[in-house]
Amino acid sequence: MSAAERKHEFVDVLRRQQIEEGLAADRRLDGRKANETRELSIEVGPVVKANGSALVRLGNTAVMVGVKILQGTPFPDTPDQGVLTVNADVLPISSPYEEPGPPDEDTIELARVVDRGIRESHMVDMKELAVEPGKKVYAVFVDVAVLDVDGNLFDATSYAAVTALASARFKKVSVKDGEVVQMEEMVKLPVSTIPVSVTAGKVGEFLFLDPTGTEEAVMEARMTTTFDSEDNLCATQKGGEGFFTPEEVLRQMEVARAKAKEIRAKIKEAVKNAGKE
Amino acid sequence: MSAAERKHEFVDVLRRQQIEEGLAADRRLDGRKANETRELSIEVGPVVKANGSALVRLGNTAVMVGVKILQGTPFPDTPDQGVLTVNADVLPISSPYEEPGPPDEDTIELARVVDRGIRESHMVDMKELAVEPGKKVYAVFVDVAVLDVDGNLFDATSYAAVTALASARFKKVSVKDGEVVQMEEMVKLPVSTIPVSVTAGKVGEFLFLDPTGTEEAVMEARMTTTFDSEDNLCATQKGGEGFFTPEEVLRQMEVARAKAKEIRAKIKEAVKNAGKE
Amino acid sequence: MSAAERKHEFVDVLRRQQIEEGLAADRRLDGRKANETRELSIEVGPVVKANGSALVRLGNTAVMVGVKILQGTPFPDTPDQGVLTVNADVLPISSPYEEPGPPDEDTIELARVVDRGIRESHMVDMKELAVEPGKKVYAVFVDVAVLDVDGNLFDATSYAAVTALASARFKKVSVKDGEVVQMEEMVKLPVSTIPVSVTAGKVGEFLFLDPTGTEEAVMEARMTTTFDSEDNLCATQKGGEGFFTPEEVLRQMEVARAKAKEIRAKIKEAVKNAGKE
């Protein structure tokens, strides 16, 4: 059952007022303007035991993603397609508000929103991930480990997941006379587009990108939009117990579309540089 | 671990006394005599996505049952028989005393008693539900959703389950050269008898049929008896922290046997009318 | 998450002092010397529905183990070996400190330490337990039911598990033309050595064997060592929030090695006598 859990720092009234006044003057607590995002660093391939991996830091938020490409069985309604699963764990090392245990609703939403960004953009061509249609396919596990929490897990996780997938390498298998044979050559996943999510928070009448933990603690609503390499919107998720005016929605779409382009360039560069090593 | 949970309204001493005095005069709170049951309405087929379904209202108690007929594997000890499963959920919409979560012991008992009524009467000929003996059989899922609780879930659920099974239609499959082929024609389940459960409550020395929620709150014991179309007893379940004298047991058997006949006629009529549509 | 649970009797300061003074004089509460173990009784085969079983009493501690030998599938990394699983349940009948429910960390540690004693000594030749390598093997389930708790579950459980395995009998199967055929003859498990665990407790500077429940309540650390029939150490487990000096470790090894020999003789005798019946 869903209920509002307080999973963030307590922010007192004076601080809240300070944040609102700052937003009115387009100057946030950490000095950013509304449409500025924090420093983004992307490390490609820290976990060599995974087929792909990435460690993303967005300000003080740190997320690691590992991708495993295994063999599995297809879903009955898509017998000729591979299977992709996004699973998230906000680790108890990451915040004083996290307890060990099965994922709560926030973590499930995080995993599902990142999943939809990947799936709905058709980033990975799932039809190329069948080994024996109806029987054996590749199962791509995207496992998210949140290491340090300071707001905007949606975007940090999305960037890490996309980087890990785009840089993943694996050995294909084929089935000969009922026996599974592993090929020698390492190949990439069939990746055709780079989906990029951009999240805005809202306090009062102000919208701003890439909220910190403190901003999330006072924020009334959230809007996460994901764009593909052709600048199409491919997934949206409103969150929080607040609302948006129709105009805010339309305006924010364009702010996010532009920002997604910027960040896509950084992800592509990180993947490309890693490929050179 | 089993322990007495209070899952019903609180009934004060005066009310309890009023109920007992009423029973002594054969006049219950809602005006019924001891051996009268509440109004029974049976709607057949409300859920077209299920193979069979029924919505039963017994006074203010409302129960919906959906039957799905899928393909499954037989149990090792009955390789040539289909599989039937009754699963119950007393939904949180149904009562202020129900919380969401896995079924508690009352709900498990409900499902198992209804299951035994169906199974022990041999209502459905499970041997006709094998597709390929030892390998593939039909799996009949009887899923119970209790929508509104005002006592006597046992009988309301039993009537809904039996109606849903008796009115179910499905497409048979056959296996040809290892491939499963679905037939076009819709057929009925092989149903040979209509088991009907009748439940009595006991307060002091008084037994009465079809208890309401208020009566259940003061009731010391319960006896549910199920009869098949030949008027044989096919299942019994005593419940509650009270007892029965041997004479009460024998007397109640005959009251219930007669009442079951009456209710069986109503179920059969509802199924028949639905078949005409 | 692991945390220190108080699952034993409360021992007051005077009693604790009495225990320590006793240890200094090599006289424990129940009159034993430090290196004496309690009376050990071994009943072989109490559960005829199991392939092997044993009821062990070590002082007031009582543990029953049942062994079932079924058919299963091998682990992918050991396709030509049988599978052995140790599962423990400290039953709620056994102590006022035990609640029903899934095994807690103490119970999981118990199962795993007993498992390692059996596995690392190569007591059962797992390679002989393949039926069809890669497809079908024997699955040996060692199920532990602790009936009465008065300290030293590790050793009592180990003795019961080893006795049940050493005395187990089962009917082999073979696969002919894809069909599983069961043989008539009852055979033993391929057992080559008898691992015996010996546990010491530590209070202050004193080490002593086979602690009682009261001793465990005041004890700072525990060391369980398991030896095979050739007197090799095959498994060790330190427990408790205390420590050992290196000298204590080395000294205790030799005390335990000698004691294991003694106890192995008793286990062998019990198994032999049972075989004669």
Place this chain on the structure above:
Amino acid sequence: MTELINARNIRIDGRKLDELRPIKLKVGVLNNADGSAYIEWGRNKIMAAVYGPKECHPKHKMLADRALLKCRYHMTPFSVDDRKPPQPSRREVELSKIIREALAPAILLEEFPRTAIEIYVEVLQSDGGSRVASITAASAALADAGIPMRDLVVGCAVGKVAGKIVADLNDTEDKEGDVDLPVACMPNLNLVTLLQSDGAMSKEDFEEAFKMALEKCRYVYDLQRQALLEGYTPQKEDE
């Protein structure tokens, strides 16, 4: 492959591009709940119930300045073509949260500090658009329970099927179409409380679809208000 929209812009179930499926809504359909509503929207059959304001359990979740809003979206095992296992799926967990956040802005939670308000949605039969149908029914159930609200909440999904923007996708259109865009709003205040989207849309696509969704919400709102005015009438809710 079915032709989802024919040459005359008629959809597989005979509807025009911007036409909604038939909707029936009734309130006061349960005896025990403090408020309840039943909706049929296409083949969706959904029951919503509200309990509260009531004592808050467990106590440490109690909020000093407003009611704790709880919400569960749940599908019965027989509500879908295949049988749904009884335990909540990840999809149901997410939708419970999304629906709660779509309704919360409308409820005057601050009037009932230290209490809990529980919303339960049970899908008895599911079709495309079950989340917006659920929100519409749950909002009616809140009103039926007498919970004070800033505005009602209604929802409607719009999508893109065979290259065209269409209103209110049914099951087949949802599965075989390109885009699903469920929206909920407070119609009188003109505020959006739920917004999700799946599938690639250009700027123009989104703007057309979003506008259509808001318009259709207005239509649903009229139906909803009508149902509340009628209140409970003693006919069966599923006739």
Place this chain on the structure above:
Amino acid sequence: MTELINARNIRIDGRKLDELRPIKLKVGVLNNADGSAYIEWGRNKIMAAVYGPKECHPKHKMLADRALLKCRYHMTPFSVDDRKPPQPSRREVELSKIIREALAPAILLEEFPRTAIEIYVEVLQSDGGSRVASITAASAALADAGIPMRDLVVGCAVGKVAGKIVADLNDTEDKEGDVDLPVACMPNLNLVTLLQSDGAMSKEDFEEAFKMALEKCRYVYDLQRQALLEGYTPQKEDE
């Protein structure tokens, strides 16, 4: 197919129609429990333990006017022919409740308000009739714990096998027979506290079987009383 009853009315294990299997019962068999009993009934081997009256956890389950009675029926994984998974099955959950409700009427719970009394039944080896054997052992364990009772509780099952009413079904008769009718009662008060049945019976069948069950309970009661008089003797309980 086995012939379950031969021409001379002898059953597969050599018993006459109304003959019970051998029963051994002993109390005081565990050190830690406040009361305990061990029963062998046919091939059933069952241990029952009682803890309490003790502090009630969690507190919100505490009853102001009597003790909270808790009961768990549990089978060890090795107690059946196939291995039973360790977690409780639905059958075990139902039997825990049924056994609690069979014992509750006999216990003077009102003498220990705000406390809990716990009954644990562990089936070490199971055979037909394990629930009535469990009740008989648990009732003896309650007496061993000194819990005041209105009467002891004993149980016995009767059934219909190969068309005949027979007492105390074993495993094979239970599986291949037609009817199982477990009954428990307080023999001195002549009150029935457990009654279940499975399988088709005419009016006459039921009356014959029910009467036989009550008679056999009387016989079990004599054994149970004897065991309590003997109390704990230091021989092994499983010889």
Place this chain on the structure above:
Amino acid sequence: MTELINARNIRIDGRKLDELRPIKLKVGVLNNADGSAYIEWGRNKIMAAVYGPKECHPKHKMLADRALLKCRYHMTPFSVDDRKPPQPSRREVELSKIIREALAPAILLEEFPRTAIEIYVEVLQSDGGSRVASITAASAALADAGIPMRDLVVGCAVGKVAGKIVADLNDTEDKEGDVDLPVACMPNLNLVTLLQSDGAMSKEDFEEAFKMALEKCRYVYDLQRQALLEGYTPQKEDE
């Protein structure tokens, strides 16, 4: 079958018999934790965090005379060759306990009665010896959190491979070798706080291996102390 040790006593990864794998340790690597450390030991990549002393939840676990020490050892799904399911395995449950008991003797828990201290270990990539690497990192994280300790705790495993006693087994040696002997100690007090072993050893084997383990702990301790002196330097911890 690989030759695990060649004729010149060189191991498969080029090390000498008593040579450890490269170790990097850094503290203060997380923003939210009260103390943290990151260790790379061979291919192990492990993060440890400490929270506390903090309020103890649930209250009934609070200890009147000292802090409650909690510990969780956890492996991420991608840390091993096959994917590890997210829920804790029995191995992780046991290691959580073993690691807690290895660290507890060093912590002045009695200085913080009625509070809780939480230790979280996350294995991001695992290799042989992950438990001793975890203990070494967790002890550094405790020091980084300013928790007063009697001594630091360090660990090192020794084993028997191809008949020879060798230090610090890697994954392959662990799987194909004969014995694994992980040891942790408080090096200045010369007290052993973790001791496990798997695999057959003679008296002489054990004594040689145990002595080597204690020596190697001393070496790891020097690295650990160095890392604590350096404190947090703003380079990336995984370069």
